[in-house]
Amino acid sequence: MVTKTRTENEIICKELREAIGAEKVKDDEITLVTYGRVRHGFDIMWPFRKPSLVVFPESREDVVETLKIANKHKFPVTSVGAAPIMLGTTEGGIILDQRRRDRILEINTDSGYAVIEPGVSFDKLTSALRGTGFKCAVGTMPGPGTVLGQALGRGSQSFSTRYLSTILDLEVVLPSGTVFSTGSSHFEGVGSHLRYGPYPDLAGLYTCGYGAMGVVTKAAIRIHPVNEASRVHLAGFDNYADAIDYVKDLINHNIPEHTFIWDWHMYLTWPLALEDMEKVMPWILESDFRKPPEGIPYDLVSTLLSGYPEQVKVYEEICAKVAKKYHGRVISDEEAEKRFPATLAGFRQLYGEYSYRESVHWSHGRFAGWYVFAEPKDMKEIEKFAANEFAKFGKAINPVNYYSHPFDYGRSILLRIAGFMEPEDIELRKKIAAKFEEMYNIALKKYRAVPIRPIGSDKALDPNNILNRDSGLFEEGEL
Amino acid sequence: MKLTTTLEDVQSAASRCLRDARCTYGSWPENHVLCPIYWREPSFTFSGGGYLFLILALQDNKIDFDQSTADFAFSCSGCIACESNCHLIPAHAPHAGIFDIIRRLRYEAVKRGFVPGGAAKKIYDEVKKTGDYGQASSLNLPEKISSDKADTVIFSECAHTTSQKDISEATVNLLEKIGSPVSAFSENGCCGSTLYDFGFWEELEPLVNANWVKMKPLGNKKIVFISPHCQEFVVKRYPEILPDYSPLNNQHISQLLVDAFKNGKLKSKREGKVKVSYHDPCYLGRGLGIYDAPRQVLASLGGVELVEMTRNRENSFCCGARTLGNYINNLSEDTGKERIKEFEATGADLLITACPYCKEVFRKLLPAGEQEHVKDLVELVNERT
Numbered sequence: 001m002v003t004k005t006r007t008e009n010e011i012i013c014k015e016l017r018e019a020i021g022a023e024k025v026k027d028d029e030i031t032l033v034t035y036g037r038v039r040h041g042f043d044i045m046w047p048f049r050k051p052s053l054v055v056f057p058e059s060r061e062d063v064v065e066t067l068k069i070a071n072k073h074k075f076p077v078t079s080v081g082a083a084p085i086m087l088g089t090t091e092g093g094i095i096l097d098q099r100r101r102d103r104i105l106e107i108n109t110d111s112g113y114a115v116i117e118p119g120v121s122f123d124k125l126t127s128a129l130r131g132t133g134f135k136c137a138v139g140t141m142p143g144p145g146t147v148l149g150q151a152l153g154r155g156s157q158s159f160s161t162r163y164l165s166t167i168l169d170l171e172v173v174l175p176s177g178t179v180f181s182t183g184s185s186h187f188e189g190v191g192s193h194l195r196y197g198p199y200p201d202l203a204g205l206y207t208c209g210y211g212a213m214g215v216v217t218k219a220a221i222r223i224h225p226v227n228e229a230s231r232v233h234l235a236g237f238d239n240y241a242d243a244i245d246y247v248k249d250l251i252n253h254n255i256p257e258h259t260f261i262w263d264w265h266m267y268l269t270w271p272l273a274l275e276d277m278e279k280v281m282p283w284i285l286e287s288d289f290r291k292p293p294e295g296i297p298y299d300l301v302s303t304l305l306s307g308y309p310e311q312v313k314v315y316e317e318i319c320a321k322v323a324k325k326y327h328g329r330v331i332s333d334e335e336a337e338k339r340f341p342a343t344l345a346g347f348r349q350l351y352g353e354y355s356y357r358e359s360v361h362w363s364h365g366r367f368a369g370w371y372v373f374a375e376p377k378d379m380k381e382i383e384k385f386a387a388n389e390f391a392k393f394g395k396a397i398n399p400v401n402y403y404s405h406p407f408d409y410g411r412s413i414l415l416r417i418a419g420f421m422e423p424e425d426i427e428l429r430k431k432i433a434a435k436f437e438e439m440y441n442i443a444l445k446k447y448r449a450v451p452i453r454p455i456g457s458d459k460a461l462d463p464n465n466i467l468n469r470d471s472g473l474f475e476e477g478e479l
Numbered sequence: 480m481k482l483t484t485t486l487e488d489v490q491s492a493a494s495r496c497l498r499d500a501r502c503t504y505g506s507w508p509e510n511h512v513l514c515p516i517y518w519r520e521p522s523f524t525f526s527g528g529g530y531l532f533l534i535l536a537l538q539d540n541k542i543d544f545d546q547s548t549a550d551f552a553f554s555c556s557g558c559i560a561c562e563s564n565c566h567l568i569p570a571h572a573p574h575a576g577i578f579d580i581i582r583r584l585r586y587e588a589v590k591r592g593f594v595p596g597g598a599a600k601k602i603y604d605e606v607k608k609t610g611d612y613g614q615a616s617s618l619n620l621p622e623k624i625s626s627d628k629a630d631t632v633i634f635s636e637c638a639h640t641t642s643q644k645d646i647s648e649a650t651v652n653l654l655e656k657i658g659s660p661v662s663a664f665s666e667n668g669c670c671g672s673t674l675y676d677f678g679f680w681e682e683l684e685p686l687v688n689a690n691w692v693k694m695k696p697l698g699n700k701k702i703v704f705i706s707p708h709c710q711e712f713v714v715k716r717y718p719e720i721l722p723d724y725s726p727l728n729n730q731h732i733s734q735l736l737v738d739a740f741k742n743g744k745l746k747s748k749r750e751g752k753v754k755v756s757y758h759d760p761c762y763l764g765r766g767l768g769i770y771d772a773p774r775q776v777l778a779s780l781g782g783v784e785l786v787e788m789t790r791n792r793e794n795s796f797c798c799g800a801r802t803l804g805n806y807i808n809n810l811s812e813d814t815g816k817e818r819i820k821e822f823e824a825t826g827a828d829l830l831i832t833a834c835p836y837c838k839e840v841f842r843k844l845l846p847a848g849e850q851e852h853v854k855d856l857v858e859l860v861n862e863r864t
Contacts, residue, residue: 029542030542030548033536034524034536035523036541047698056522082499099500099523122502123510127508127509130508142497142499144497199713329545
């Protein structure tokens, strides 16, 4: 870790202020500690870290100048679109907060893409798309989060059937100050409609790169047409394996626009308002997540069907047929309205309005999640394994955030199981972290599961390792 | 939030902040920026979450209380937009809104002797000297309507602003026109709202207790408030402070006027046409949820056409009057100017509000010849009935 002295910090601060303007460079203590990693529900075990400077660029040139100066001094830079939950602050470095760069530069309804700055939130983009006949990919959330932050981290997008990666084209600034575009807009006057083709897929370098190989200053993202008809179809299953088979079958036949598998703990609580949460959550947290009550399916699969009305009607019939084939059953709107009305309302909002409004997060910041990618048949075994392991924790972390969804047309499945434990119980957190590590190792060796771990190196693009060091992509990084 | 709630108590709730600045802007799909400090300096620091993170850092001794803490804490305008938009923080014990927690931060700063210069210091000095702030204004109710036995009681607030005199006079005139019996309740010193907002909590409880001793015997009489700050504080905060609080039958003056127009006791005169824009005061709107009554009153006035500003109702933008901190230069003034700009964009002739602080700040920011373009609702109604 490179720790700069106070004098060096002052020199860098002065240079930055001269280069981009004093008002964009903050070094007051209150700004620094509030951008620091403080003892917080989501990162309670992490050490306190405080940046030396927080920079608010208002143009690409501001980013270029900041990186040039930082690189010259080998000064760490952590780039964010807007402060995320877990800010990977590097002690003594610069936080490059691009929230003030939040313009939507173009909405192209011919090719289906939008060109945005890094600070654009889902709330802003979904709002701007109203009336254009286009929408963001379903599954985008939450509203205040930046589109680019999620797209680059892949977030909760499922890429099921009709969606591909959100990213089409990126404008990137390297630590040296070099600016380049990864896609077709590389050619002057050409739009951002092509991610790769006669040239390599450079945007791929930055997807899940967590800002460690360059700072993205502009992006073209895919937007999707709103079809004439759309409907959320629900099917219930008594076990996870059947739900996976159902989803795979539908995807293989190009039926869903989007599909998602919800564990019963999650679908009964996810969309609830506070007052309902207060009624439902104590009961949920006390119950055995492996044994849903009579009439409550273990898994619920929500499937967005869209197209012409005639097409959607046929799709519904196919969903019913396929559900039956895999021992499931259709959950009618009437049944959903009766048994879990808030869930239905949540689906309608998510799929109908293509927007996500914040629901009450019951997690209290005490979040402990385990998540892996695997091929479908392996995932069926992994889910059994993970459920049994989580059951051993007992009520200490009864899973509530428990879901699964396909990536890349079902070639890969994501499973995420997360529970809430007492936030202040550091010992328990440590035990859970150790147990999760053990589970990742078993899942990898026995079930070929891909753990959520950094793998790469960014030495060629960022030789001084100044960018987002905590992302762990640099081989000599801290993680 | 109870006065006994400590910074340690709020730590757990503060720790739930997702750092996503959701507290700074209004409802989808408009997504208007509503937090004045964030509007001026978009930064996590200058969001409700920033205040919460500062508390976490203070709790962990990563930063010390000093003058800048006080300046920062008092730079929040207290417009409670954050509380309307963040449902996460109040969901967790101690179930306090973000501004409740900021008030607590102010108290901790004041307790340590850190108070911003200017208006805040003046208030602080007066509170320290007299144990109170402001002086009860008297409403000179005409004999023909004044009755101690009346079921309606006008809450006579202390005069913190010069605007209050005209508002009080207009109110008395209107009550006389309505003609129903009414009595006046004079506060025993400040109701406490100002002391509460600015963290002068040491002197708060005696004032609240003294007022409650006078208010409690009013029983089920209808108490009518003119200042939304007093009403919000008495109705929503007294229950948290007073163990023997019993719910008050309360109404804002705009609601009383709606009733008066409905039952024919107040009639609009034939007047020339005028376009008005209504500024929702933070505590009448977001604080008490009273959005319709002032608009219904305006609709009852012949020749008055209401033109809404872009940010209205629950998405209203603050006037900046209660920004007393100096962490950002001219924040209060710039906030008010931004709102005036929004008013001017409507093309309306008059800017109507229903809070003495808003009226005061808007008039102060306008050139001398244009100050008459700002009126309180009761003043407009008094002119046109």
